[in-house]
Amino acid sequence: xxxxxxxxxxxxxxxxxxxxxxxxxxxxxxxxxxxxxxxxxxxxxxxxxxxxxxxxxxxxxxxxxxxxxxxxxxxxxxxxxxxxxxxxxxxxxxxxxxxxxxxxxxxxxxxxxxxxxxxxxxxxxxxxxxxxxxxxxxxxxxxxxxxxxxxxxxxxxxxxxxxxxxxxxxxxxxxxxxxxxxxxxxxxxxxxxxxxxxxxxxxxxxxxxxxxxxxxxxxxxxxxxxxxxxxxxxxxxxxxxxxxxxxxxxxxxxxxxxxxxxxxxxxxxxxxxxxxxxxxxxxxxxxxxxxxxxxxxxxxxxxxxxxxxxxxxxxxxxxxx
Amino acid sequence: xxxxxxxxxxxxxxxxxxxxxxxxxxxxxxxxxxxxxxxxxxxxxxxxxxxxxxxxxxxxxxxxxxxxxxxxxxxxxxxxxxxxxxxxxxxxxxxxxxxxxxxxxxxxxxxxxxxxxxxxxxxxxxxxxxxxxxxxxxxxxxxxxxxxxxxxxxxxxxxxxxxxxxxxxxxxxxxxxxxxxxxxxxxxxxxxxxxxxxxxxxxxxxxxxxxxxxxxxxxxxxxxxxxxxxxxxxxxxxxxxxxxxxxxxxxxxxxxxxxxxxxxxxxxxxxxxxxxxxxxxxxxx
Numbered sequence: 001x002x003x004x005x006x007x008x009x010x011x012x013x014x015x016x017x018x019x020x021x022x023x024x025x026x027x028x029x030x031x032x033x034x035x036x037x038x039x040x041x042x043x044x045x046x047x048x049x050x051x052x053x054x055x056x057x058x059x060x061x062x063x064x065x066x067x068x069x070x071x072x073x074x075x076x077x078x079x080x081x082x083x084x085x086x087x088x089x090x091x092x093x094x095x096x097x098x099x100x101x102x103x104x105x106x107x108x109x110x111x112x113x114x115x116x117x118x119x120x121x122x123x124x125x126x127x128x129x130x131x132x133x134x135x136x137x138x139x140x141x142x143x144x145x146x147x148x149x150x151x152x153x154x155x156x157x158x159x160x161x162x163x164x165x166x167x168x169x170x171x172x173x174x175x176x177x178x179x180x181x182x183x184x185x186x187x188x189x190x191x192x193x194x195x196x197x198x199x200x201x202x203x204x205x206x207x208x209x210x211x212x213x214x215x216x217x218x219x220x221x222x223x224x225x226x227x228x229x230x231x232x233x234x235x236x237x238x239x240x241x242x243x244x245x246x247x248x249x250x251x252x253x254x255x256x257x258x259x260x261x262x263x264x265x266x267x268x269x270x271x272x273x274x275x276x277x278x279x280x281x282x283x284x285x286x287x288x289x290x291x292x293x294x295x296x297x298x299x300x301x302x303x304x305x306x307x308x309x310x311x312x313x314x315x316x317x318x319x320x321x
Numbered sequence: 322x323x324x325x326x327x328x329x330x331x332x333x334x335x336x337x338x339x340x341x342x343x344x345x346x347x348x349x350x351x352x353x354x355x356x357x358x359x360x361x362x363x364x365x366x367x368x369x370x371x372x373x374x375x376x377x378x379x380x381x382x383x384x385x386x387x388x389x390x391x392x393x394x395x396x397x398x399x400x401x402x403x404x405x406x407x408x409x410x411x412x413x414x415x416x417x418x419x420x421x422x423x424x425x426x427x428x429x430x431x432x433x434x435x436x437x438x439x440x441x442x443x444x445x446x447x448x449x450x451x452x453x454x455x456x457x458x459x460x461x462x463x464x465x466x467x468x469x470x471x472x473x474x475x476x477x478x479x480x481x482x483x484x485x486x487x488x489x490x491x492x493x494x495x496x497x498x499x500x501x502x503x504x505x506x507x508x509x510x511x512x513x514x515x516x517x518x519x520x521x522x523x524x525x526x527x528x529x530x531x532x533x534x535x536x537x538x539x540x541x542x543x544x545x546x547x548x549x550x551x552x553x554x555x556x557x558x559x560x561x562x563x564x565x566x567x568x569x570x571x572x573x574x575x576x577x578x579x580x581x582x583x584x585x586x587x588x589x590x591x592x593x594x595x596x597x598x599x600x601x602x603x604x605x606x
Contacts, residue, residue, distance in 0.1 A: 040508060044423035047416040048439050048483060051476035055454065056442045062453035073456070126339055134592070135346050138353065141588045142581050143537035145555040149562035149577040150352050153359070153570055160355055160372055178564065194352070255446050258539045262563040279448045284544065289452055296448040303446050 067293030077290070084294035093270050094295070097278040100185050104274060105253040107189035108196065113249050115193070116200030117242070121230060123201070124208050133205070137198035144195065148262035151191035152178075155263075178264050181271035188272065192259050196252070200245045207241035208234065243313040251306050254299060275299045360385055360575035367571050385575035389561060392568055394549030395576050398557035401467060402536055403583070405553060409474030410531035414524050416475065417482030422512050424483075425490035426497060436487055442480030451544050458545055465546050470553070473541060478531040489523045490516070529591050533584045554580045 067084055071077035088094045119136065123129050139147065154160040155177035162174040177187040211234060219233055235242075257276035260266055266273035266281060273281070275295060283292035359367055361376035390396035420439060424432045454473065455464070463469030490497075497519070501511040517524070542556030549557075558576045561568030568576065 041423050041427035041429045044419040044427065044512070045429070045435055048420035048479050049435070051416060051472070052439050052442045052479050055457075055473060055476040056445070056450060056480075057438070059450040059453035059457075060445050062456075063449045063451075066452060122338060122342065126342060132342060132346050135350050138350060141533070141584050143539065143555050143558075143584070145537070145539045145559050145562075146577045146581050149558060149566075149573050150356055152563045152566070153355075153573065154352065158368070160352070163372055194349075255448075257447075261543075262539070262559045264564050267564070276446070276448055280451070283452050284455075292452060296446070296451075300446050300449055304444055307444050 063293050063296050065293075066289050067297045069290045069293075071289040072287045073289055074287075080290055084290045085298070087291060088294050088298065093273065094278060096271070097266075097273040097275050100182075100272060101254060101256070101274045103182060103185050104189060104192075104256050105250055107186065108193065108249045108253045109246065111189065111193035112196035112200050113245055116197050116245070117204050117238075119197070119201045120204035120208060121234065124205065133202065137202060139195045140198040142195065144192075144258040145262055147191060147195045148259045151188075151194070152263050154191070155187055178272075179268060184264060184272045188259055188263055191263070192256070196249070200249070203241055203245055204238065207238045211237050240313065244310065247306050247310040247313060251303050251310070254303050254306075356574045356578055359571055360578050362571050364569040364571055367569075381571070382575055382578075385571045386579055389568055389572040389576040389579075392572065393557045393560040393576070394552060395554060395557050395561075395579065397549045398552055398554030399579065401470070401551060402554040402580075404467065405470055405474050406532045406535040406583075409471055409535050410478055410528050412471070412475040413478035413482050413531055414527050417479045417527075418486050418517065418520060418524065419512060420479075421483050421486035421490050422516055425487050426494060426511075426516070427508060436483065439483050440480050442477070443484070447540055451540075454541075455544055463545075465548055465551050467551055470542070470546060470551060473545060474535045474538070477541075478534065482527045482531065485523050485527055486520065489520060493519055525591075529587060533587060536584055 066077065068080060068082070069077035070080045070083070123132060126132065142150075152159075156162075157176055161177065165171065165174045175183070178184045215233060215237075216229065219229055224232070255276055256274045257280065260272060260274055260277050261280065264272045266277040270281075276299065279292050279295040279299065282288045282295060355372055358373065358376060361379045361382045362370065363381055366377060366381075386395065417439075420435075423429055424436050429435065458464035458469050463472065493516075497511065497515055500515050504510070504515075506514065536553075537555060538553060539555040539559055542553035543559070546552045546556065558573075558580050560566065561576050562573045566573060
């Protein structure tokens with residue numbers, strides 16, 4: 001940005017006489033050079049700013065605007081005020097989608113988060129730690145789409161799970177896993193946990209390593225058993241990490257899309273939709289852009305609220321170290 | 322006496338825990354073995370033989386990959402995704418490192434403001450991007466083009482990269498300014514010859530994480546592309562699998578396996594960076 005204040009402070013005799021075309025041509029190269037030097041640092045910002053601003057931030061603003069209109073992508077959008085938001089709140093499919101998303105949130109706190117903590121505490125003192133850790137982490141490298149493909153096979157009628165149940169004589173338990181609610185949502189949470197457990201376990205292991213061993217030793221000398229050690233010492237000291245894992249898991253649950261879309265497309269009968277799936281269906285299957293925008297904005301409000309908690313937790317953490 | 326028994330008891334407990342843990346881990350990775358086994362069978366063999374039965378002819382996997390390619394363009398998808406993941410993450414690393422260089426080391430006004438603007442790209446759910454991007458891409462002719470996909474993937478990777486680079490650059494500020502003033506280098510020379518070589522570690526780490534993110538993406542391939550030539554591999558794979566998939570189980574599993582190979586190789590080659598990655602991702606350091 002050329003700065004007029006700075007120009008006026010320069011000694012006048014350095015400038016050529018003012019002409020219709022600006023400063024006299026004699027001095028032009030130095031002036032251009034000075035200008036270039038001043039804007040040069042900003043040029044490094046430009047590619048990143050254009051990419052993020054032009055594609056991402058523009059989209060956020062536009063989606064927000066769309067949510068207040070009626071728009072089918074063909075006829076021009078009409079202003080609709082809060083109608084889309086009111087429609088969404090009154091819509092039983094939206095309510096079900098919202099409660100499915102809450103089930104996802106709860107399930108993901110129970111399986112990958114609590115499960116990851118449990119595994120980390122057990123693994124911490126096991127000799128073969130590294131190999132086991134790597135193997136448990138392995139599914140996390142796979143794409144959610146790949147995980148969805150694998151678990152679709154696990155859950156089909158003659159799939160891995162039902163065949164295994166028949167083989168061990170538990171035929172009564174075999175069922176179509178992805179057809180009835182809420183079993184289909186729960187089954188997909190298990191599939192998703194297969195991928196999510198490893199990372200949360202690794203984070204808890206990192207957290208456990210930062211606990212000073214003297215503290216544990218001292219507690220042991222005082223006669224604390226494993227249980228007391230866990231509840232009274234390890235868990236409280238893990239709190240910063242726990243906060244991060246919990247918030248990340250909540251944010252992740254609210255954005256669940258790929259797995260559900262590939263495995264059931266939110267069905268049958270829209271019974272396994274999550275908020276992100278509802279948004280996609282409204283936008284790209286039903287072409288109700290305004291309604292989809294309202295769902296996206298509601299979803300974002302929740303996610304951003306949790307992100308602020310997250311930022312505060314991480315900031316606190318880096319302030320400690 | 323009591324003391325000794327409890328020690329023996331503890332050792333026993335430990336072995337029991339270890340045994341249970343090994344059992345759990347085996348069950349945990351069994352689905353991966355099933356994927357590999359089923360991808361090598363014919364559909365009939367898959368339906369009739371046991372799930373863990375060995376395939377009659379392992380070379381069947383090549384047939385399955387070929388027919389999966391024909392059905393959903395897995396082969397084209399692999400090539401497209403390779404381009405997106407490689408070029409997209411390199412472009413993001415370059416754009417983010419130069420922006421972070423400007424923010425952390427050059428004299429600009431409101432550096433923190435510019436940082437926040439770019440970094441804010443990480444906070445929104447992807448659902449906020451879909452409709453405007455789809456509309457924009459349709460109207461400017463970027464829809465269903467490889468260039469359009471590349472542009473988006475570069476953009477989505479920038480915010481996290483700038484976060485890591487900025488932190489790193491602030492840490493090495495002093496050294497760089499000293500080295501640059503000794504050299505009498507211009508700001509571009511400083512960036513190219515001093516800053517970038519010193520930032521190899523975060524650049525490699527970011528390349529790996531962003532490469533696998535782009536490689537694993539399904540949603541944006543679904544929204545911004547449709548033809549076999551442009552669609553990334555995960556979006557193609559989704560056409561084979563799930564409730565509405567049109568592939569047989571061996572085709573699905575062969576597709577899933579092939580689509581996972583690049584990230585698996587990366588993981589085993591650079592395991593440290595991956596594990597470090599999730600810690601960095603969350604710790605915000």
